[in-house]
Amino acid sequence: MRTFFAFVLATLLAVPGTAAAQDVYKIGAIFSITGPGSSLGIPERDTAAMLETEINARGGIKGPDGKARPVKIVIYDDASDETKAVLAAKKLIDEDKVVAIVGTTLSGTSLAILDTVQKAEVPLVSCAAAAKIVEPAAERKWVFKTPQSDALIVGALVDHLKAKGLTTVGWLNVDYAFGQLGWLAFEKAAQKAGLTIVANEKFGQKDVDITAQLTRVKVANPQAVIIWSIPPSASIATKNFADLGLKMPLFQSHGVGNKRYIDLAGPGANGVVFPAGKLLVAEHLTDQDPQKPVLLAYAKDFEAKFGPRNTFGGHAWDAVKLVAAAIEKAGADRARVRAALEQTKNFVGITGVFDFSPTEHNGLDRRAVTMIQIVDGQWRPAR
Numbered sequence: 136m137r138t139f140f141a142f143v144l145a146t147l148l149a150v151p152g153t154a155a156a157q158d159v160y161k162i163g164a165i166f167s168i169t170g171p172g173s174s175l176g177i178p179e180r181d182t183a184a185m186l187e188t189e190i191n192a193r194g195g196i197k198g199p200d201g202k203a204r205p206v207k208i209v210i211y212d213d214a215s216d217e218t219k220a221v222l223a224a225k226k227l228i229d230e231d232k233v234v235a236i237v238g239t240t241l242s243g244t245s246l247a248i249l250d251t252v253q254k255a256e257v258p259l260v261s262c263a264a265a266a267k268i269v270e271p272a273a274e275r276k277w278v279f280k281t282p283q284s285d286a287l288i289v290g291a292l293v294d295h296l297k298a299k300g301l302t303t304v305g306w307l308n309v310d311y312a313f314g315q316l317g318w319l320a321f322e323k324a325a326q327k328a329g330l331t332i333v334a335n336e337k338f339g340q341k342d343v344d345i346t347a348q349l350t351r352v353k354v355a356n357p358q359a360v361i362i363w364s365i366p367p368s369a370s371i372a373t374k375n376f377a378d379l380g381l382k383m384p385l386f387q388s389h390g391v392g393n394k395r396y397i398d399l400a401g402p403g404a405n406g407v408v409f410p411a412g413k414l415l416v417a418e419h420l421t422d423q424d425p426q427k428p429v430l431l432a433y434a435k436d437f438e439a440k441f442g443p444r445n446t447f448g449g450h451a452w453d454a455v456k457l458v459a460a461a462i463e464k465a466g467a468d469r470a471r472v473r474a475a476l477e478q479t480k481n482f483v484g485i486t487g488v489f490d491f492s493p494t495e496h497n498g499l500d501r502r503a504v505t506m507i508q509i510v511d512g513q514w515r516p517a518r
Contacts, residue, residue: 160196160206160462162455163227165238165248166262170215171340174366174395176240178448179262181441183208183237186455189436196459198466206459209233213244220244224251234467237454238262240447243312245280253277258473260457262450264288264389265316269496279476279496281453281486282446283412283503285320288389291410291504293324295517296359301384305334305357307348307372309364317363317388333357338368345372349379359383365390370399377403384408393445397512408508408517412486414449415507415514425483433485449485457482457489 164183167176187208190196195205209231213220220239227233228251235258239245242265249268252259253276261268261280269275269284296304306321308314314337325332334355336348349372352360360383362372369391376385387396387409397404413420417430433452434444441448457476465471479498482489487503506517 158204160198160204160467161231161233162206162208162458162462163224163231163233163236163238164208164210164451164455165213165220165223165227165236165240165244166210166451167215167240167244168212170213171367172215172241172244172365174393175262175390175447176212176215178393178437178441178445179238179240179451180210180212182437182448182451183210183455185436185440186452186459190459196462198462199464200466206462208237208455213239215241215244217244217247220248221251224248228252228255228257233257234462234469235260235458235472237451237458241311241313242268242316246312249275249278256473257469258458258461258476260454260476262447262454263313265312266320266497267316272494272496275496277473279457279491279498281450281457281484281489281497283389283486283499284497285317286324287499287501287504288410289317289320289324291501291506292361292386293321293328293330295408295410295506296330296386297328299359299384301359302329303331303333303356303358305336305352305355305360306332307334307336307338307345307352307360307362307364309340309368310337311340313365313388313390314363321361321363338364338372340364340368342368343371344375346375346379349375349381353379353381357383359386361386361388363388363390366393366396367399370396370404373400373403373407389446392507393447394443395445397509404509405511406509408506410504411507412446412449412503413505414444414446414485416505416516419516425488426485429483430485446486453484453486453489456484 197203211223245261245263264282266284334352389411461475464475487499489498491498508517
């Protein structure tokens with residue numbers, strides 16, 4: 136009889152698509168805690184750990200069986216490296232038997248693990264920006280993401296440029312997935328809006344000087360300059376921009392939505408304008424904005440433990456909360472968790488209000504983007 140029950144239990148634990156029946160819900164997480172993406176990955180890790188503590192302090196996650204179980208977020212550092220990200224994803228799936236994965240931090244590492252998670256049929260909620268991560272949704276059945284997609288961010292930026300009468304632009308991007316895909320989105324939007332790109336330059340994510348590229352942009356004499364990267368290269372480019380004495384408006388991407396960018400760029404960051412989520416300027420929102428109380432609560436909790444808020448920690452907050460909500464409905468069954476994610480509607484998060492569907496695995500609209508300006512080292516709504 137004991138042998139029979141042992142066989143039944145082993146069979147249940149081996150059911151494909153179901154994380155092992157445990158007294159804990161395991162969620163995997165892959166972040167760039169070291170390497171070039173660490174200024175993004177560290178706050179994502181901190182946020183995930185903070186949420187694990189908060190969820191468990193409330194008794195855990197109550198699944199569809201009515202039983203509350205603690206959550207364990209298993210976090211690995213991919214060191215901003217695509218190969219390490221793949222290895223981490225495989226370990227989470229094969230050894231840790233997680234229900235779902237949140238992360239990675241960077242577009243390149245998220246794209247690198249798509250094949251792994253899709254073949255294993257494990258839900259992934261990425262914290263990276265590239266639209267290609269979730270598009271087309273028919274080919275990304277198991278993949279969702281929380282940051283705004285390139286087209287959404289670029290659309291807000293282009294509208295701002297037009298409103299300011301800035302029609303000639305010099306462009307520079309990091310020669311990495313985030314920058315490359317940002318360029319494709321901007322080029323398309325600029326053509327449609329009638330903007331003229333008079334310079335197009337690239338730089339490496341580990342470059343320590345971008346003066347040569349900026350000098351060529353200066354010669355082209357654009358009305359505005361756009362730099363598409365993340366710290367530290369985005370900060371280096373900003374310092375070089377100031378050192379060259381360039382006076383035209385400088386715009387950055389949503390990749391600079393953290394204090395690290397300002398600290399590294401120094402006074403050169405003042406005046407920089409960039410499109411991002413509302414978290415950085417939450418206090419300036421109207422009381423009618425449904426995100427305001429969520430944003431202020433997260434900012435208060437995060438800043439009490441880790442220091443200044445940033446949009447990247449917010450991406451992880453959204454990812455973990457979305458997965459936790461799906462587990463409440465679906466338990467540890469991966470396929471049911473995926474289905475629950477896809478059915479998510481009106482989820483008020485840090486990045487925006489999410490409405491997923493079978494054809495939309497990012498689920499955000501223009502409400503998720505605002506223009507922000509750095510004034511005296513502080514974030515303010517752009518004028």
